[in-house]
Amino acid sequence: SAVISQKPSRDICQRGTSLTIQCQVDSQVTMMFWYRQQPGQSLTLIATANQGSEATYESGFVIDKFPISRPNLTFSTLTVSNMSPEDSSIYLCSAYSGTPYEQYFGPGTRLTVT
Amino acid sequence: GNSVTQMEGPVTLSEEAFLTINCTYTATGYPSLFWYVQYPGEGLQLLLKATKADDKGSNKGFEATYRKETTSFHLEKGSVQVSDSAVYFCALSEGNTPLVFGKGTRLSVIA
Numbered sequence: 001s002a003v004i005s006q007k008p009s010r011d012i013c014q015r016g017t018s019l020t021i022q023c024q025v026d027s028q029v030t031m032m033f034w035y036r037q038q039p040g041q042s043l044t045l046i047a048t049a050n051q052g053s054e055a056t057y058e059s060g061f062v063i064d065k066f067p068i069s070r071p072n073l074t075f076s077t078l079t080v081s082n083m084s085p086e087d088s089s090i091y092l093c094s095a096y097s098g099t100p101y102e103q104y105f106g107p108g109t110r111l112t113v114t
Numbered sequence: 115g116n117s118v119t120q121m122e123g124p125v126t127l128s129e130e131a132f133l134t135i136n137c138t139y140t141a142t143g144y145p146s147l148f149w150y151v152q153y154p155g156e157g158l159q160l161l162l163k164a165t166k167a168d169d170k171g172s173n174k175g176f177e178a179t180y181r182k183e184t185t186s187f188h189l190e191k192g193s194v195q196v197s198d199s200a201v202y203f204c205a206l207s208e209g210n211t212p213l214v215f216g217k218g219t220r221l222s223v224i225a
Contacts, residue, residue, distance in 0.1 A: 033212050042203065042217045043158075092157060096210045103213055105150075107157040 002027055002097040004106035012112045013083055020079045021109045023093030028073035031096040034066070037108070038089045046091075049076040083113045116141045120204045120216035127194055127223050135189040135219045137178075137204035145206040147171075147180050147187040148213065152201045161189075161202070194223045 003026040013019050023032065032049040047055040047068055055068035070076040080087055093106040121136040139145065149161040149171070162171030167182035176191045187204060204216040 031210055031212075043213075043215045045212045048212060094158075094213075102160060102163070103148075103207065104160070105158040 001102070002029055002095050002104045004093055004095055004104055006093055006106040006109050008109060009107065010110040010112075012114060015084050015113055017083055018079055018081045019083065019111060020077050021091055021093070023076045023078070023106055025074045025095050027097065029095040029097050030073075032070060032076045033094045033096075033103075034068060034076070034078045035092045035094060036089045037092060043092065046078070049078075080111065083111075085113045087111065088113045116145065116206060116208070116214045118204050118206055118214055118216035120202075120219055122217070123201075123219040123221065125219060125221045127221070129196055129223055129225050130193045131223075133189070133191040133194045133198075133221070135202055135204075135221070137187045137189065137216060139185050139187065139204075139206050141185075141206060141208065143208050145208050147178070148205045148207070149176070149178055149187070149189050150203045150205060150215075152203065152218075154200070158203070194221070196223045196225050199223045 005024045007022045034046040035043040037043050045058050046061045047057040049055050049068050049070040051070045067079045090108040090110050092108045096103050117140045119138050146165045148163045150158045151161045162173040164171040164180035170179045178187050178189045199222050201218045201220045203218045205213040207213045
């Protein structure tokens with residue numbers, strides 16, 4: 001299994017600012033993903049964080065708004081840029097460790113934009 | 115594309131009642147199926163999984179059977195406890211592709 005930590009766990013931000021969320025995995029993993037969970041909703045995939053190359057974004061998400069880095073096999077960051085209240089959500093990092101068919105999740109970052 | 119449909123909540127049960135949360139899926143290939151649980155204020159935890167047809171996943175008294183003929187993966191528990199109150203998500207993936215989630219079902223168990 002993989003243990004995933006995220007920082008910060010929560011934050012309250014002003015509109016127009018940016019926040020970078022860090023995701024650390026306790027072992028090397030092949031794939032890392034970022035999801036958004038809007039209040040009372042399910043999880044929506046934002047992007048796949050690729051090590052050594054640009055992230056792969058899902059429809060409706062763009063790099064200028066959600067830049068992602070993945071400098072190595074255990075770490076990734078997601079930045080939420082130029083925030084608006086609609087960005088208030090829980091952002092979750094997840095990783096696929098290679099153990100067949102198991103994907104693990106971090107505890108999430110609860111973001112409130114005022 | 116792949117998708118997951120699960121029963122709408124919220125579901126409210128008395129302690130020791132029987133639980134069923136329905137989940138059906140649409141997939142182009144042969145997906146693996148999962149149930150994740152999210153307790154209040156926490157992240158997602160893998161509850162159980164099944165990787166091929168007729169597999170039964172089980173954990174903590176919960177179980178679900180992968181039914182290819184009905185494209186279903188219903189979650190069941192014979193006797194729920196207050197501590198089972200959470201949101202339950204059905205999900206699928208193919209290989210190492212990202213999970214596709216259902217909308218989630220909120221379960222409240224009252225003493």
